[in-house]
Amino acid sequence: MERPIAFMQRDAALAEARNLRTKIRRGEFQDATSGYASGLAQGNVVILPKNWADDFLLFCQKNPIACPLLAVSLPGQPLLDALGDDIDIRSDVPEYRVFRHGEFTKETQDISDLWRADMVTFVLGCSFSFEDALMRAGLSLRNIESQSNVSMYKTNIPANPSQHFSGNLVVSMRPFTPADAIRAIQITSRLPKSHGAPIHFGNPEMIGISDISSPDFGDPVTIKDDEIPVFWACGVTPQLAIANARPPIAITHAPGKMLVTDISTEQLSIL
Amino acid sequence: MERPIAFMQRDAALAEARNLRTKIRRGEFQDATSGYASGLAQGNVVILPKNWADDFLLFCQKNPIACPLLAVSLPGQPLLDALGDDIDIRSDVPEYRVFRHGEFTKETQDISDLWRADMVTFVLGCSFSFEDALMRAGLSLRNIESQSNVSMYKTNIPANPSQHFSGNLVVSMRPFTPADAIRAIQITSRLPKSHGAPIHFGNPEMIGISDISSPDFGDPVTIKDDEIPVFWACGVTPQLAIANARPPIAITHAPGKMLVTDISTEQLSIL
Structure with a gap:
């Protein structure tokens, strides 16, 4: 018996998301993610040291419409199991931007060399x-x-x-x-x-x-x-708020180059 | 033990609706119904002979946003049990308007003398x-x-x-x-x-x-x-559509003087 079309579409989107993250991790994909894995949520990424992260969590809590939280990691935990299969936030975003004291310093495709035991990852829902x-x-x-x-x-x-x-x-x-x-x-x-x-x-x-x-x-x-x-x-x-706060280091995704998750938009919808 | 406030408010609104309909039936209330029995639905009323009613039902079905049907009676049935306790559509609206061949002829507080075995009542939701x-x-x-x-x-x-x-x-x-x-x-x-x-x-x-x-x-x-x-x-x-169609007789409520039902707005709401 064939699977219902809705399941087949979901299976295809999940396969596309996982395949895309694998390519990104290998450095084979560095483009914008709009239009990929239709029906699955993509996220804005903010990574901050623990001593800034608690206050940023409060900022998100106070501004849920601009900063809808999909996930917050424990300090030093690069795997985001809650958002999908085998997501490593150090390598699975097509392009990162590194800010020091609120100033842009560089773009990079992998932040493993910048990762620290006190890094906290925030993933925020996006308009895609x-x-x-x-x-x-x-x-x-x-x-x-x-x-x-x-x-x-x-x-x-x-x-x-x-x-x-x-x-x-x-x-x-x-x-x-x-x-x-x-x-x-x-x-x-x-x-x-x-x-x-x-x-x-x-x-x-x-x-x-x-x-x-x-x-x-x-x-x-x-x-x-x-x-x-x-x-x-x-x-x-939140990016403007980070520029205003000037933390010693902050890492974000590059505009339009998002984290592609395994969570469907319907899973996150209400009503 | 006291009843929860939500139930008490509902009980009070239902009592107000029933009391108001009794006064209307006795000819003791002929005003606009806006603001009465807060939380309960009020309805626009259209009464047509059966040989026009079937086509009006089709018109409502094709225009559900302008003509949301709350109830349609069987021919000649003046009691609207589906909308509330002891509602008699011949007497329980504060003021009626009678149209003949699309032209307004008179206002009246009771239509018992106009009632016929082929009369069909439509009650349509209203913006109150x-x-x-x-x-x-x-x-x-x-x-x-x-x-x-x-x-x-x-x-x-x-x-x-x-x-x-x-x-x-x-x-x-x-x-x-x-x-x-x-x-x-x-x-x-x-x-x-x-x-x-x-x-x-x-x-x-x-x-x-x-x-x-x-x-x-x-x-x-x-x-x-x-x-x-x-x-x-x-x-x-629908009132303009009736004026355009010019049926031999049509009876409606007078503007602002609605049928007050026992159905709560929440019962009719979705999501």
């Missing part, structure tokens, strides 16, 4: 999961249509600070017609581990964005006459 | 239930703040026609800030039997409304600078 859900629901995403990076903006909305980590929220923007925006709000409300519902739509100036055509990160996209911009909290928020 | 849910969630409703009727507009969006019933959708409008609009979309998505999620927000012209300050039904309300208008499908849609 909700973009996948929006496309499955038949909505078009301008950034994917135009093969560009999503537009991201600094806002004037302060994140809730912890002792050391603070800064304003960063948002990603996708244009939709009002009817599609209503549908997108319904769909992303189900996905709190991928930033959940939007935090704003319409007038950019209401959240401190003076020029919608000049994003602070990513690429600009066209907003058509019958569309309005819809804004979601974005995983760049 | 979702307004109650929005207020419980802490949102303010301009029409309730300003003690005016909600603003309603004819759109250029055609309803799906049945054989005899057709017309454009009518929408109700409530202004919200974008953040509150997002919350309102989440809350009303749970209530498909009260028109569900909005069908549009923002630019009124996109749905054929040329002057937002002049509603076709109800009263105008102020839209503040930081607010956008949010539009829900409205129970006036």
Whole structure:
């Protein structure tokens, strides 16, 4: 008897995720991970020493929409069993960025030489999961249509600070017609581990964005006459907070080059 | 042992609903029902002869957002047990309107003299239930703040026609800030039997409304600078379709004077 299609699709996605992580570990894949292993969650990665990690955990707890935690490791534990089979955070991300005292110092494909017994890994949900859900629901995403990076903006909305980590929220923007925006709000409300519902739509100036055509990160996209911009909290928020906090060392993924997990978006969805 | 508060509130609402229906039946209450029996669903009422009712049922089935059916009676059956204790549709609505060949002829407090063995009653969910849910969630409703009727507009969006019933959708409008609009979309998505999620927000012209300050039904309300208008499908849609179809007789409730049921909004909610 054949397996149901839903199981076969899941098996194929899991096989693709594991195969991709193996290639990444061997240095055979260093590209952006968008579009790979459809239906499985991808994560933003932040690695901090234990004496900074506790306060960063508090920052995430106080800002769950911008910083939805998928996993936090014990100090010095590089294997993330909770997120998938044989994930080693020292080698399984296509590209890492190393920051010292808040300043970018280098990109690298493997951080084994930087690993220490006090390193704590945070994996945060990212918007790739909700973009996948929006496309499955038949909505078009301008950034994917135009093969560009999503537009991201600094806002004037302060994140809730912890002792050391603070800064304003960063948002990603996708244009939709009002009817599609209503549908997108319904769909992303189900996905709190991928930033959940939007935090704003319409007038950019209401959240401190003076020029919608000049994003602070990513690429600009066209907003058509019958569309309005819809804004979601974005995983760049913790990166800005880390730059503000200036810890002696912090390691993150390179933008768009995420940790691909074995956890399905549906496993993380609510309702 | 005392009963839990949730049960006590429900008991009080049910007692209020039954007491109100008794007063209405005795001719002691002829006012609008908004605000009574909070938490219980109220319904739009349409009564048609059987030879028109089948096609109206099809119209409702094809337009579930504008015409969410709570109950349909058998021909000639005036008791609506499915909606509450001892409901007699001939006497338990504060005011009825009688239409002949699509034209309004009179208002009355009792339709026993018009009742026939072929009369079929339709009860359709109304927006009072979702307004109650929005207020419980802490949102303010301009029409309730300003003690005016909600603003309603004819759109250029055609309803799906049945054989005899057709017309454009009518929408109700409530202004919200974008953040509150997002919350309102989440809350009303749970209530498909009260028109569900909005069908549009923002630019009124996109749905054929040329002057937002002049509603076709109800009263105008102020839209503040930081607010956008949010539009829900409205129970006036079937009334326009009936006017277009011109059946020899049709009986409806008078605007704002609804059938108060024993069914809680939570019983009808999804998710």
